[in-house]
Amino acid sequence: MLALFAGACGGSGGSKGASSDTTAAAGKKATGEPIRVGWLTDATSVTRGTYFPEYEGAKLFFSNLNDNGGIDGRPVELLVEDMKIDPQLAVTAATKLIKERNVIMLAGGTIEGRLPPVFEVVRANGVPFLTGHSARPDMFPPKPDPLLFTAGNVFEAMSDARVKLWPKVFDKDFPNGGTSACYIHEAPAAFAVCNRWLDQQQKATPQWKPGTIAKAPLQTTDFTNYIRPVVDSKPTVFFDISIASHAIGAAVSARNLGYQGPIAFSMTATPETDINEVIKQVGGQNIYALSNVTSIDETQVPEVKKVIDMAKKYGTEIAPNSGTLNGWMMAMIIADSLKRCGAGCDRTKLRDAVEKTNIDTKGLTGGNIAYGPDDHVGKRYWTAYKYDTSKKTLVRVVKDWITFDPKTDLLAPLAK
Amino acid sequence: MSSATRLLERSPYLHEDYSSDLALFPYSAKRIAAIVILVAAALALPMVATDFIVNVVNFTLIAVIGAIGLQLLTGMAGQLSLGHAAFLGTGALVSSGLWFHFELPFWQAVPLAAVAGGLVGLLAGIPALRLRGLYLGITTLAVQAIVAVAGLKYQLYLQRRYGTGADLNVPRPNIGFFTVETVRQWYFLLAVIALVGLGFAANLARSRLGRDWVALRRREVVAESLGVNVARQKLVAFVLSGVFGGIAGALLAYYFRNVSIEDFNLQLSVEYLAMIIVGGLGSVQGTVYGAAFVTATPFVVGEAVDRLGLTKSLGANLRGIELGVFALAMMAFLLFESDGLAGVWKRLKAYFVRWPYRYTSLSRGSR
C-alpha cells in the first residue's frame, strides 16, 4: 500500500513534466543526446492492423515531444523493428534493439504467443518491456515478472471484464437477456476468450446464456461454413474478436447469411479502420465495439483531437484509430517514466520508475494507469460504442467506464 | 619434389585401396588443415560474433538438425515429404508437454521427443508402401494436418483441465549437470547435436541402408529385384526422418521457451524441402549449406542493409526486401547451379585441386 502511495506521488509529479509540458516549451526542439527506446511491431503481416497503429501512436507522441523540448532537452529516439508474428524475428529483433542499438527499454510486441521469446531476451539483459495490446500472465498480480509491464490485456482479463460490461451494453435493448455467440480464430486462447467468458457470464447474469462458439483455422478466408451454425442458432448478440482479417470476414459472413442482430467487436484488436471495412460491405446497423481505449471518433476529448492533429502534422500509414491512441498512451507512460528517472537514468532505474507509474491518461481511457510492485497491469477501464449510421461514427452506449482491477476482479486465477 | 609435399598435394580423388574409398573422412593433409581451421573458427565464433549473429547461427543449427531428417528421407531414400513440420511439431509438443505434466527435464524430454517423432514417422510412412512421388506428398500433408489439429485439441484440453492460460511454456534447458542460460551456451549445445547428427547421416550413407536407399531412389522395382527390402527400408527412412524432426522440434520449443502448434505449418515444411534441394539432394554437407542459406539469408540481407546505412530508406520494408533477395538468390542458384550449394562447393574445390588444368563437371555426366 505504501509503495503504491509512493508510486502515486512520483507519478503525478512526473506526468506534469512529461506530457503537459508541451505547451510550456512549445517550439523548442530537443537537441541533447537522444534517449533510445526500442519498439517491436508487426509492420507487414496479418496482425499489422492491430499492432502497427500502436507504433504510429507512440511515434506521433515522441515526434511532438521532441519538437517541444523532449525529456529535459533530450529527444527520444524511437527505434522500430518489424517482428511480424515470427518467433525467430522476435528473438533477433529484440536482440538487435537491446544489444546493438542499446535501447534503454523495449515496448510494443505482437501476439501473445510470440512474447515468450522476447521475454527471454529481455530477462537476459535486464531491460524493462512495456507491451501494448497483448499481455501475458507474467505481468499480472500477485507476482509479476520484475521487467514486464503492459498497457494491454490477457484474454482472461478481457473475458472477465466483459462479464461486467455485457449487461450494461445490451440489457437496455434486451431486458430479458438472450444468447451470446462468440467467434475467434482457432487457437488455444479461444478457450479463454469464448468458453471462459460465456461460462462466467451465465453465472453472473443468468439471463445471458452461452450461445454457439465458432472457430475457424487461421488460414481461412471464406468464413461461411464456420459462421453458418452461429447464424442458424439465431443468437441475440454475436461477439466477434480475432485478428482483423478474421474479425471482418466473420462479421460480413454473418450479415450475408442473414443475421441482423448486434455484432460486437473488440476494439484495438479490430480498430475503427477495420470496423469501417465491414460497414462499407454490409452497412452500419447494429454494430458495436467494446473497448478499453477511447475511440478515435470521440473527437470532443481534447487528447484525441490532439492525436488526430499530430497525425495530420507528422503523417501516419494507417488512419489514426483506437490502436493509435493506445500507442500514444504507452508513450505517455514511457515519457513519464523517463522524466521521473531523470539524469543518469539506466535500465535498472528506468524499471523502478516504470513500476511507480501513475499517470493521468487525459481521457484516453477511463482513468489513471498505475503500476505497483505486485501489479504491472493496473486498472483497466472498459466502455462500449455503437455505430451511429447518421453521424457515421461510433458513439458511446455506456456513458461511464467500468473499472476492472486485475488484483481483485479476475474471476478465476491465471495459470502461470 | 619431396615426399612430404607430394603428400600434401595428393588429390582427394586418388584412392589407392578400398579402405580409403570407404573412409568416412578420406585422409589428406589439406583436409585436416581445413578441419582444424573450421574447428578453430567454430570455437572462436561465439567469442567474436554479436548476440544477433549467434542467434542466427543457432537457428541454422536447429534447421540443420531438422533438415538431416528430411535429407535422409527425401534426398537419400527418394520419398517426397511435404509434411516435415509434423515431425517438428510432434517433438515440440511432446517435449513441452512432458515438462507441463511431469516436469521432465530437457535432457530426458529430447530423447522422448525423438521417439515420438519416430513413431509419427512410422505412421506417416505406411502410405509410402503404396504411393509414390507427388501422391506420397499428399499423405504427408495429411499427417501434418492431423498433427496440427491434434496439437490444437491438446492445447485446448490443457486450458479446460488446468485453467485458462495453461500454456506450453518450458524453462531454460537443463542437461543434467548444467543449465543453458545464454545464446552462446546454446550455440555449443546445438553445434554438438548437429555434428553428431551429421556424422550419423554421413555414416549412414555408406552403410547397407544408405546404399539400399540410393537403389530405392533410382528405381524401386530394380531395387526390389536386387534384394532390397523396399517396404522395410522406406519405413526406416520415415522413422529416422521423424526422429531428427522430433529432436529439432524439441530444440525449437526450448529455444523459444513456448510452443504454439500453428507455427508448424505447410510453409515450414516447404522451407525444409527448399533447404535440402538448395543444398543439394542427397548430400550431407549440402544439408548444412541449404539450412544456412534458407535460414540465414534474410538475416544477412537485413544486416547488410543495416551496415550500408540504408535502414532509413529501406527499413520500413526490410522484411519484404529480405524475403525478396532470398527469392532472387534462390532463382540465381537454380538458373546457374542446379546441383545446389553442394555442387557449387564441389566445383570450387575441383577447380582449385586441378588448377592449372581446366575443370569439367563430374556430376553433370553422371546424372
Next chain:
Amino acid sequence: MDLTVFVDIAKLAGIYLGMALGFVIVYRASRVLNLAQPGLIMLGAFATLTYLPKYDSGPRATPAFWLTALALVAGGAVVGLVVYVALVRPMAGESRVSIVLMTLAVLFLLEAAVEVHWRGERGFMSLPGNQVNYTIFGTHVRLFDLVPLVVGLAMWSGVAAFYKWSKAGIRIRAVAESPALAARRGINIDRIGALSWALAVAVAVVSAFTSGTQGPVSGLLVGSALKGFTVALVGGLDSIGGLLPAALIVAASEVITVRWVDQQWGEAIPFVVLLVVLMIKPWGLAGTVEELERV
C-alpha cells in the same frame, strides 16, 4: 427444406475448382508442380482490391468495372508469360525438382512483392452484386453463393473444351503425352509452355475474384489457395476431368465435417478422405498411371 449444406458445398467446390485448375494446367504442359500458383492468386486478389473502381454508393457493375476486371485477367496472362519466359524456360532440361523449386522461389518473390507494396493490407473487393439475395425453396441464397460454382464450372469446361477441340489444346495434350515426340512432330514446345503459364495465371486471377466473393483479401490467401493443390492431387494431377468430382469430394467432406462433426477436424478430415481415395486409386481419381520420376 434446408438446402444450405448443398449451397455451401457447391460454392466451396466452385472455388476449389478454380484454384486447382491452375495447378493442373501447368502440370499437364510440363509435369511440374506449380507452387507459385497460390502466390499468383494472392497477387491477383490484391491487384483486384486496389484497382477495381470504387463508388461511394457501393460497388456497381459499370463498364469500367468489367473493363478493369478484363484488364486484370489479361494482366494475369502477361504475368504468366513473363514468369515462363524469364524463369521457367531457362530451366529446360533441369530436373523436375529444380523447376518445382523455381516455382517456390517465384512464390517467395511474390510474397515479398505483395508485402512491400501492400504492407499487410486487408479488405473486401469492390464487387457488384454483393447484396443480391434470393429465396430458393425457402432457403436464403445470395447471388455470391452461386457465382463461384458458375464461374468455376465455366472455367473448367472452357479449359476442357479448349484442350479437346482447339488446335493449341490438342498440341498441349500431345506435349503432355510425350514432349520429345511432340517436338519431333514440329510442335513448338516453348509456345505451348508459354500458353499454359499464361492460361494458368489468368485462371489464378479469376480464382482471386471468386474467393473475393466470399471473404476479405489478405495474406492468408496463400494458405487457403494451397488447398487447390490438394484438390488437384485428388483429381489426378494431369486430369481436367477428375477435377470436378475431386472438388466436390473435398468440399463436401470439409463442409460436412465442419458443420456436424467438429470445426477443428474440418481442416484435417478432407486429407484423411484423400488418403483413403489415394490408397484405392494411387494416381488420383482420373490421373494417368505413370512411372513417377524419382525425387
